[in-house]
Amino acid sequence: MSDEPIYSIENMVIDLYATTVSVRAVDGVSFNVRPGETVAVVGESGSGKTVMTLGPLGLLPEGVTVDIKGSARSEASELVGMESRRLSDLRGRYFGVIFQDPMSALNPMLKIGPQLARQARRFANLSHADARKEAVSLLARTGIPDPEDRYDRYPHEMSGGMLQRAMIALALASRPRVLIADEPTTALDATVQAQILELIREIQREEGIAVVLITHDIGVVASVADRVMVLYAGQVAEEGTAMDVLTRPTHPYTRGLLASVPDFRADERAATKEIPGLPPNQIRLEPGCRFAARCELVEPECHVHRPPLQTISTGGTPHKVGCPVVLRREGIAVHG
Ligand SMILES: Nc1ncnc2c1ncn2[C@@H]1O[C@H](COP(=O)(O)OP(=O)(O)OP(=O)(O)O)[C@@H](O)[C@H]1O
Numbered sequence: 007m008s009d010e011p012i013y014s015i016e017n018m019v020i021d022l023y024a025t026t027v028s029v030r031a032v033d034g035v036s037f038n039v040r041p042g043e044t045v046a047v048v049g050e051s052g053s054g055k056t057v058m059t060l061g062p063l064g065l066l067p068e069g070v071t072v073d074i075k076g077s078a079r080s081e082a083s084e085l086v087g088m089e090s091r092r093l094s095d096l097r098g099r100y101f102g103v104i105f106q107d108p109m110s111a112l113n114p115m116l117k118i119g120p121q122l123a124r125q126a127r128r129f130a131n132l133s134h135a136d137a138r139k140e141a142v143s144l145l146a147r148t149g150i151p152d153p154e155d156r157y158d159r160y161p162h163e164m165s166g167g168m169l170q171r172a173m174i175a176l177a178l179a180s181r182p183r184v185l186i187a188d189e190p191t192t193a194l195d196a197t198v199q200a201q202i203l204e205l206i207r208e209i210q211r212e213e214g215i216a217v218v219l220i221t222h223d224i225g226v227v228a229s230v231a232d233r234v235m236v237l238y239a240g241q242v243a244e245e246g247t248a249m250d251v252l253t254r255p256t257h258p259y260t261r262g263l264l265a266s267v268p269d270f271r272a273d274e275r276a277a278t279k280e281i282p283g284l285p286p287n288q289i290r291l292e293p294g295c296r297f298a299a300r301c302e303l304v305e306p307e308c309h310v311h312r313p314p315l316q317t318i319s320t321g322g323t324p325h326k327v328g329c330p331v332v333l334r335r336e337g338i339a340v341h342g
């Protein structure tokens with residue numbers, strides 16, 4: 007694994023303006039990913055996972071105006087403010103995206119194979135015959151049986167698991183350096199889910215690509231992530247190695263998230279427990295900690311200041327927590 011991030015986001019703020027509302031979907035988030043590394047982004051629905059990862063790539067749905075502040079860099083290029091043609095080109099060469107919904111990436115009117123071939127040709131100087139070969143080989147690599155036959159099938163002729171594989175094939179067709187997978191397995195049953203995750207890992211091992219994996223499944227994080235970032239209402243609550251965050255969750259929100267996962271700790275006695283309440287309305291945000299209204303440890307200061315992300319371990323990869331209250335109460339030392 008290389009030490010230099012291949013993709014990094016600094017202090018990103020993303021406001022979305024639709025006809026009647028504006029939403030601060032991402033509020034001061036920084037993160038990065040290195041070649042060969044898998045970073046998981048977790049958090050409840052609406053926490054900003056999709057907007058944070060797809061916003062800088064210009065991939066949010068139309069009909070909403072997106073205002074992005076901060077920086078998103080892939081090697082030498084700054085994506086924020088980049089002219090849309092250049093961004094589209096860079097996106098194709100650098101980033102492969104597996105969307106939450108396969109049908110948002112695949113064209114239902116076109117056969118699967120030609121869609122892959124076209125994507126492969128966009129970024130490499132291939133003849134039509136070679137692009138076809140490449141498409142068939144992508145279908146085979148992603149575990150699609152009888153790829154020659156599937157080449158000529160339409161998306162609606164394929165099962166959910168096969169469609170997901172076809173979308174992974176499409177994301178890989180341009181030979182990206184960074185693979186962004188937005189909930190790639192939620193719609194699939196457990197066996198297919200495990201196969202898809204294994205497939206992503208295999209491709210990662212072979213090609214050393216960086217993977218950003220968005221999920222709300224803690225089991226998925228435990229099995230594939232090197233690092234994890236916990237988002238709450240558009241802000242980072244906690245981040246660190248998957249090991250640190252899962253075995254020593256420290257932010258009250260992370261603890262709540264883990265406690266709500268059945269059997270995660272394989273401790274039959276510990277009953278699972280939902281976090282009470284709902285995430286805040288991101289249209290009219292109060293000052294202070296976003297999680298305060300749902301937090302068991304809440305103190306008056308939590309309503310006043312936005313809690314800083316503080317580093318609690320100085321190992322190779324720091325473990326950061328955005329809750330001074332828990333650190334103080336539990337006597338956890340802050341570094342740096
Ligand atoms: N097209 C849109 N128009 C208006 N608001 C949007 C749009 N897409 C997202 N939002 C808002 O932006 C915020 C972040 O949403 P986002 O989709 O990034 O959440 P998420 O963490 O990906 O959730 P999920 O787990 O449900 O996919 C939410 O408040 C959401 O309501």
Ligand SMILES: [Mg+2]
Pocket residue numbers: 055056057106188
């Ligand atoms: Mg999402």
